[in-house]
Amino acid sequence: SAWILRGAVHLLYLSDLQDQCPNDLCKPPLGDLMVGRQAQLIASSTCGLNGPEQYCTTGHLQEAQNCYMCDSQLPYSYHTNQNSHRIENVITSSDPNKKMAWWQSQNGVHHVSIQLDLETVFQFSHLVLTFKSFRPAAMLVERSKDFGQTWKIFRFFAEDCALHFPSVLSRPAASIDDIICDSRFSGPEPSTGGEVVLQALDPMFEIEDPYAAKIKDLISVTNIRLNFTRLTSLEDTLSARSQRSPVDKNYYALFNMVIQGSCFCNGHGSQCVSVAGGQPGMVNARCVCHHNTAGDNCERCQEFHQDTPWSPGGKTSVNVCRKCNCHGHSDACRFDAARYQLTGGVSGGVCDNCQHYRTGPQCERCQNFMYQDPEKTLVDPHGCIPCDCDPDGSYDGGLCDALTGRCICKENVEGWRCDRCKEGFFGLRRENPSGCHGDVKKAYSMACLL
Structure with missing residues (x-):
């Protein structure tokens, strides 16, 4: 068997x-997870949401400053509202007019967060931020894979890691899941167009099993959050201008935010x-x-x-x-770890609600008081037929072998149908657990009483 x-x-x-x-390659293509999800993208600070606000710009090597208005009460429009700097402006668009749009925080607010909430688990590949302003002096990127109930830090970024994140490693990562502070994507130069790049899986490390628990934990996301914690101010970069009030020139501004990823299919x-x-x-x-x-x-x-x-x-x-293999007698099954182990990993499926008088993990046996018709197959819905046993001489009032149909006789009973006493025994009775008695006088007395 x-x-x-x-x-x-x-x-x-x-x-x-x-x-x-x-090609046996179960790997969904990458795309920008931001596209189509503007309603799921939020920023803790945006200039001009409650009315026009002034902001001024000064380049790293410029003495003069230019001042503008931010009014984000209505969405951005190239023709009617170019001064709107809502967070959805950072999403890549095929509209050439959107190249002129960006998101901008309120003046002088150091702690600002941007969060993307996804509707299910996705596989995160990498993040690219392109700033219109100076890049943050300090920031960190977090991820959640349980819809924001818990968060884990991906990476810290700072020009001076020891100053802003003193307890975080500032050396190169020793393993793929090390949390470090990266100083390559911070600082005052360039004053615009600077990038911050984060890869979920550092290409420095070879990945033997892309579906290992450690790797899955790193790339599985339902939410991604950027936390800007310190503005890069002109006073930090141009000591000659330290007398000027920096408030109206200190803000975060993003041209573009790309979160590359794919649907997460567990390799299937x-x-x-x-x-x-x-x-x-x-x-x-x-x-x-x-x-x-x-x-x-x-x-x-x-x-x-x-x-x-x-x-x-x-x-x-x-x-x-x-x-599952239920031989056509059930359309429901469940996995049973004990059976899987018992069969040496051959089969762990247990069929539920076997029909056609069947039983067993695979509906492979006939129920009690039925047996397999030798002229029919295991998949035949009429393959189980009733036992033909004497209820007085067989166990349980007519039990037979489920494969052969041979009746299972009581101790002192014999015959294919269990319908006669063995030699030397008498008085076949259903009430007798042995079927027949070996004592003639006792058998005669029992017969008289009945």
């Missing part, structure tokens, strides 16, 4: 192998579809799952495919969720 079980499992495995990603999908509408260029949320997996992120096995445990995909398809 073990050979038959292994053979059936092998056939199902070959069938499952046909359900593969193109290579493309995704929209959950509830979307726009061109948007990274959709719901995976098109392969390998008999299901869920927005292919995070579980499909119904009736619990013969093997779910696990992330990899270079091969050995971890696919395999279809």
